[in-house]
Amino acid sequence: MLDFFTILSKGGIVLWCFQGVSSPFSGTVNALIRSVILQERGGNNSYTHEALTLKYKLDNEFELLFVVGYQKILTLTYIDKFIDDIHMQFRDKYRNQLQQQGVMGLLNGSFDFSDDFRGLLRAAEECTKGKAPSVMKTFEQSDKSKKTVKSMIEVRREKGKENKKNKKDAPVQDAPEKKTEVQLKASVTVAAGDANQNGLTQEEIIQRNREEFFRKRLGKEKKESSSKSPKPTKQKTRRVWPLDSNKANAKDLDYSEKLINGQSSTYANNGDDTSADMNLWRGSMAGDLKAVDYESCEEEEEDDEVVVQEISTTSVKKKGGFGGMFGMLKGLVGSKSLTPQDMEPVLEKMKDHLIAKNVAADITVQLCESVAKKLEGKVMGTFSTVTSTVKQALQDSLVQILQPKRRVDILRDIIEAQKQRRPFVVTFCGVNGVGKSTNLAKIAFWLMENGFRVLIAACDTFRAGAVEQLRTHTRRLSTLHPPEEHNGQCMVQLFERGYGKDAAGIAMEAIAFARNQSFDVVLVDTAGRMQDNTPLMTALAKLIAINVPDLVLFVGEALVGNEAVDQLVKFNQALADHSMAEKPRLIDGIVLTKFDTIDDKVGAAISMTYITGQPIVFVGTGQTYNDLRSLNAKAVVSALMKA
Secondary structure (H helix, E strand, O other), X not given: OOOEEEEEEOOOOEEEEEEOOOOOOHXXXXXHHHHHHOOOOOOOOEEEXXXXXXXEEEEOOOOEEEEEEEEOOOOOOOHHHHHHHHHHHHHHHOHHHHHHOOHHHHHHOOOOOHHHHHHHHHHHHHHOOOOOOOOOOXXXXXXXXXXXXXXXXXXHHHHHHHHHHHHHHOOOOHHHHHHHHHHHHHHHHHHHHHHHHOOOOHHHHHHHHHHHHHHXXXXXXXXXXXXXXXXXXXXXXXXXXXXXXXXXXXXXXXOOOOEEOOEEOOOOOOOOOOOHHHHOOOOOOOOOOOEOOOOOOHHHHHHHHHHHHHHHHHHHHHHOHHHHHHHHHHHHOOOOEOOHHHHHHHHHHHHHHHXXXXXXXXXXXXXXXXXXXXXXXXXXXXOOOHHHHHHHHHHHHHHHHHOOOOOOOHHHHHHHHHHOOOOEEEEEEEOOOOXXXXXXXXXXXXXXXXXXXXXXXXXXXXXXXHHHHHHHHHHHHHHHOOHHHHOOOOOEEEEOOOOOOOHXXXXXXXXXXXXXXXXXXXXXXXXOOOOOOHHHHHHHHHHHHHHOOOEEEXXXXXXXXXXXXXXXXXXXXXXXXXXXXXXXXXXXXXXXXXXXXXXXXXXXXXXXXHHHOOOEEEEEOOOOOOOEEEOOHHHHHHHHHOO
């Protein structure tokens, strides 16, 4: 009934395997490793690949992975217990060999486990064989037949008397408080007795507590003084009007902006604010994008470490001798393997922390479960605590999630498309109001800075003003890169067909126009749509299926929390449902907008990447054309973990 069972190390060395069918299973196990183990999705110990269901178990002490596969139409109730029995039997049998030998020992070692496997499999199958159905009891055999009317009446009377007694005794509530006071006093006396046994008098204990209290207070005051003082905000000054405005001159009352050649100084040059500041943007975005950066919280961590070190040194000086030093080392040195009970309080705090930083609640639970399975049974290193170990493991998992499985190098892909004499097509999709058109203009400016000709396809034929918005962006971008500086070639152009037309047809015409006019990139702007709007989702799937873009980017804002999960899941599901192809085209990457408005609540990046498994390609950090960045996974995780 089992297709295969394999035992391998986390380094990829197969120690032993059982194969119940002739077909190979290496591709299935590799898919499990790529999609679950490496992507930190180990919260659930089940994985489905094509027609097989895989169950797996991690052994963190010996770095082993146990995987069993069977047909997903089968319901095998003994699998979980069976894989646990195999795990315990294998590690008990080869414990010494796994502990002493390294990688070469695993390669050259012999693990003859076939007889043990067959015995455990036979025992598991026999336990689940159909048992004879239990015979229903007769009325005479049941407890109800032994009851009489008299016993039932007596029981009711007794219950009524008990309720009356409880009501009489209810007002007396002082007794429990006295008991708790006695317990507290007892605990205080016990603690004092332990302190006296350690060689410290009551006065020395009080003096030490006072020093620790003052040291903490001084540390907090230093942090508050070192923090930057807030800049004074500019307040609007009151305008003083003359008392007798009828006699005042008209020029004195004219506070409007002065006109230059009949136009406002702010909106000269056809309404475009292409001032000297905009001209400074030219050449600022050539090459790869800069990464998003955050102020590191290393200073706070160093301050905390200093306080801890001072407290520990004073306590050692006071205690002195072998007992004080031994007590300090006993608290720091890891000497046992981690259990779920040890990690539970730390993980609960981590869950609350991640949810407060805008990570979706379901994803937070899955992440913490994955970290718990990853650390269960692992022996802590020297001078490490449970909190630091769990926090470091969670931080590594978050970095692994944000680092893409494949790198999206748009500049390289555009050059490859140029060699094939075709334009590189990018389609933008997302919900309403997230900034698709604005960030499309930023990406167009970045591509123009790198010398590529861009055609913008106005496929948002639904929203009023969408075409005019793109026309304004095109005019401003043309001002920054005029044709005179590029041998008379127009670097950016808008392709539009008005409102109420078929978006898929407009995109097809735009791609054909770009091919004929030698444009390098086509950026397709689509209408914003909610994930529950079936007609618009069908139209989006049709546009993608007909035009087959090179890149489908989902534009989402960094302000969302749990909504990000719903949006991405339903967008992907709609694209899969309404596509006619066998392998439907789904979202290839994410554009994260409004990243400058969230401070350190960057959890939406984790939620979106975890759901889709696709990278965050662009990050919008402002309102100007050069406010476009790439994602720095380590910087985002450090901001996420900052208290």
